[in-house]
Amino acid sequence: MSLLNQENVIGQDRLKNHNIKKYEFKTITSEMIETNKEAAHITETPIVEHTQEEAQNMENTESNAQKIATLEQELVEKLLQKTDELSSSLAKLQIQFEKLQVESEQRVASARDEGYKDGFREAQEKAKEDMFAEIDAQKKALVDSIITLENALKSSQKHLEELEKELSAISVDIAREVIISEVGENSQKIALNLTRELLNSIMDATNIKIKVNPNDYIYLKEHLEDNTKVEVISDNAVSLGGVVIVSDNGNIDGTIMSRYKNLKQSVLENMRD
Known part of the structure; x- marks a missing residue:
């Protein structure tokens, strides 16, 4: 399934803490003329017993378990932060789009008054091309950011699974030492x-x-x-x-x-x- 068709990257229990909205662009009218617009760049954030020995082993196990929980929490927070950044970028793009439309309408009116019909049609086509090119660039940047986040999530999940396996093996070895010590006494x-x-x-x-x-x-x-x-x-x-x-x-x-x-x-x- 395409990433853009997924309902949410973030769990439903965390959506209420973030302002995430779907943006829709207005239809370009036939009266829009050429204008320059700065591209809104989406910055990609990389995700990046009985003996002292037994007690130390058990302490290390608890520490590793805590690290797993912390890593998972940090990952979720980064995903939420990136979603907020993407939503903010889309909001800015919508504002710029509306501003460009107003300016285009004003220039159309001016062009009509001055009788530059040929120039108006040429400017209209150029404005359309520039607008669609900017929208395509923003869409591509958004998709690239989502793909990067998904890859980082998969990598983190794999790392967590490896840590869980390692902790299980360590726990079994600690249990062996505890058993040997307990048997020796009782x-x-x-x-x-x-x-x-x-x-x-x-x-x-x-x-x-x-x-x-x-x-x-x-x-x-x-x-x-x-x-x-x-x-x-x-x-x-x-x-x-x-x-x-x-x-x-x-x-x-x-x-x-x-x-x-x-x-x-x-x-x-x-x-x-």
Whole structure:
């Protein structure tokens, strides 16, 4: 769709803060004569946890998010400003057009009085040519400015998308550090809560073996001793805070890093989409 056919470049919720009007030029009469008019130039404005390290990473993430919001706000304000400038330029052109028409009519009357009919017709044609040339130049300048604004908007949107992807990747890495730190301090409670959550998905199983890290073994054995279907096994292959459940209904890998990898893969897939 042509840019000139679009209803608005600016969102409806911001139109009320700006005076944007559609200008219509009066029809040129057959009595207009030659005159000089300064071109109104439209100036194009280019658009242009637990450790100090984790805290710093989280602070950087918040700062980047703030920059994204600021960049988007600045872009919208620039678009609104450019629209106001274009509207003002069209208003000036309309005034100049009307002034030229009045002057032309006056000169026509004078030419008639003096009997310069041939000169009048020649001046009329010249005035028409000059007027249409000026209008075409103004239209072209307006279209060029709108195209420049649209390109700047697309470029900014692409930059924002790249920043969002970068922030998502940083957030996942920060989450990994937080998880590792939390597991190091509360691995036994994490393993117990994870075990109870996973057991809810295999309530029909009758023979359940739960493999846990040796550091978490005693804690889980004490808290699960009332469950006669469960056998807790110490296994060095299982990381702190993680569990591996083996049952007649199937096996479940509940290690922390396994769950983290699934989370990261999901985030990365969403970023690609």
